[in-house]
Amino acid sequence: MKYSIVLILLFIVGCASAIYSSKEEKLYVEKCGGCHRVYAKDEFSKEHWLKEFDEMTKRAKLDEAQKMMMRNYLFDEGTANPPLSN
Numbered sequence: 614m615k616y617s618i619v620l621i622l623l624f625i626v627g628c629a630s631a632i633y634s635s636k637e638e639k640l641y642v643e644k645c646g647g648c649h650r651v652y653a654k655d656e657f658s659k660e661h662w663l664k665e666f667d668e669m670t671k672r673a674k675l676d677e678a679q680k681m682m683m684r685n686y687l688f689d690e691g692t693a694n695p696p697l698s699n
């Protein structure tokens with residue numbers, strides 16, 4: 614009985630991490646997708662993102678490490694999908 618619970622848990626954990634391509638993306642969807650839809654990175658200009666960023670990380674109650682992770686995720690110019698060049 615206990616064994617099958619462990620199996621079910623492993624299954625859930627496995628699926629949950631499979632949906633996201635990175636832990637940053639997971640954090641973003643989980644923390645920021647609760648109040649509004651998950652905005653695409655290229656949906657807003659960099660100026661607009663920066664304007665919202667501090668306020669939103671407060672609303673999402675991110676700690677410093679998570680904030681940094683989020684900043685990298687949203688503003689990293691080196692990603693394959695350059696988010697904020699417009």
Ligand code: HEC
Pocket residue numbers: 644645646647648649652657661662665666669670672673674675683
């Ligand atoms: C507690 C609820 C809440 C959380 C959590 C939250 N937001 Fe928001 N967000 C809002 C609301 C409400 C607005 C609408 C504008 C306003 O009130 O400032 C908004 C607006 C925005 C906008 C501007 C949208 C536009 O059309 O201009 C962006 C970008 C944004 N949020 C990003 C984020 C990010 C990134 C996170 C995670 C770090 C996040 N939000 C977490 C409530 C939230």
